[in-house]
Every structure is written in C-alpha cells, then in structure tokens.
Amino acid sequence: MNTPQYRGRFAPSPTGPLHFGSLVTALASYLEARSHNGQWLIRIEDLDPLREPPEATGQILASLEAHGLFPDQPVRFQSKQHHAYQAAIAQLLESQRAYRCPCSRKELQASNGRHPHGCRRGGVAVGDRPYAVRFALEDEECLWQDLLLGPQRQTVQAELDDPVILRKEGFFAYQLAVVVDDIDQGITDVVRGSDLLDMTAQQQQIYRAMGRTPPRWLHIPVILNEQGQKLSKQTHAPALDDSSAARNLIKALEALGQQPPSTLADASVDSVLEWGCAYWRRSAIHLTSR
Secondary structure, eight states: OOOOOOEEEEOOOOSSSOBHHHHHHHHHHHHHHHHTTOEEEEEEOOOOGGGOOTTHHHHHHHHHHHTTOOOSSOOEEGGGOHHHHHHHHHHHHHTTSEEEEOOOHHHHHHTTTOOTTOGGGTOOOOTTSOOEEEEOOOOEEEEEEETTTEEEEEEEOTTTTOOEEEOTTSOBOHHHHHHHHHHHTTOOEEEEEGGGGGGHHHHHHHHHHTTOOOOEEEEEOOOBOTTSOBOSTTTTOOBOOGGGHHHHHHHHHHHTTOOOOGGGTTOOHHHHHHHHHHHOOGGGSOSSOO
C-alpha cells in the first residue's frame, strides 16, 4: 500500500496582519513539508466576519509572498466552504454524533456543564429559540504521539467537553471546519502552535466520527512577548516589516532552534529559505516558549 504524499498547511485567521509568531509557525510548517518532499498549502480561516478587518487577508497573503512562502495550490478560503461544513453537520446529526443545543452559557455553568434540557438525548424541542450544534464526544483517555513533544495523554469527558460546531449566530466553528478542510485537502501532517494542543483529542474524535484517520501532529512552542504573553492581535503584536523579510526569516529560524550561519546576514529571501530547507532539523526546536 502506498504511503500518502506529505501534505501540510498553514491556516491563519485573518484578524490582523501577520506577526512574528505567525511567521514562525508558517515557516516551521513550510520547512517540515519541504523536508519530506511534500506539498504545502495555505488556508485562510475566515469563519467569523465580526472579528476580521476587511484588509487583513490581503495583508497576510502579501506578507507570506514577501517572505517567499508560496503554496503549491491556490489559497483556500473557509468562507467559501460553508456547503461542506453544512453537509458534515447533517452527517453528524444523522449519525447521532451531534445534537442541537439551546442552552445558554449561564445555564451550563449553573449545572456544572451538564445540559439541563437533555440536549444530548434529543429531549429538547428548540422551536424558534436560537440553538448551537455540538459534537457529541465519547468518554476517552486519548493517547497519541506528538512528533515534537512525544507521547500525549488527554482526558475527554462526554457532555462536559462537547465542542460547539455551529454557533447560535449561524457561524461555523473552528473545531468542525478545520477537520472538514483537512480531510478534503488530504492533509497528512499538521504543524501548529502548542496553544492548540488541548483541542487535539476532540478533533481526533471528529475525524473518526467522519470515518477518517487523523493526521500526524507537531505542536511547536508559541512565541511570547516581553510580558510572557503569546504574540497575537489581542496582545498587540506588531505587524511584520515585509521590507525586512530575509532578516525576519533568520530570526524565525533562530526561534526554531535552527542556528543559521552569520553568512546569511545579508542573504536574499530565497537564499535563507534554501538554507532552511537544506538544514531543517525538527529535533532542534526548543520545547519551551521564547
């Protein structure tokens, strides 16, 4: 049986311009794919228009281009994949692996995470009330192997941990969309920040509920600011200076423990990426945030 070709991806949410932390993740996923002679894709996770400035997607794609990070296929936009997410929800509802839930956050908190309306048992008539759709998890002690962090163990509790896959406002949720797109795009390997580590066991159950094998996972440490906070729009991470792309790439390689030589100091973007592809060592990544 043939082993599927390595297919990785970088999937930013367009809540603002690309910052250094996102560049580190993009570069790690790109170099990991290239080191396996695989394909590398870009997917824009534009699921929540209320949080997405209209200029952000263009800024992100322009920054990636300035840094020489070009995908092997056209960029995918989740805002154009709603039909696929709706079909997946219908499938999960039909197989009783998802359920409609009108419970408010206050109601769930008051009942310690249990659904007071018996949502999981299908005992609630939603009528005209707004409702979310949740994935019905199974109790599990999930064991899996992270390609950087090693053996992982996560406890998943049915009902208490059931993730929303369709929000009451009608927006599709990350936990569903990321799985549907990774399946559709044939993603074999996911490189992402360790801030998403806790979602992995839930996502693996969604993969299995849809009859698919989960990808391999590689979670890298997130980049922190001087206050010890993850670089993000919420912590006011500055946008990348695209005019210093080669220098940014060298700093990203250093953040990934790759020790680029001083001879690259005045090199071009292409030369820095060429060195990165030739000397990439996943095992050199520091296991603590920087």
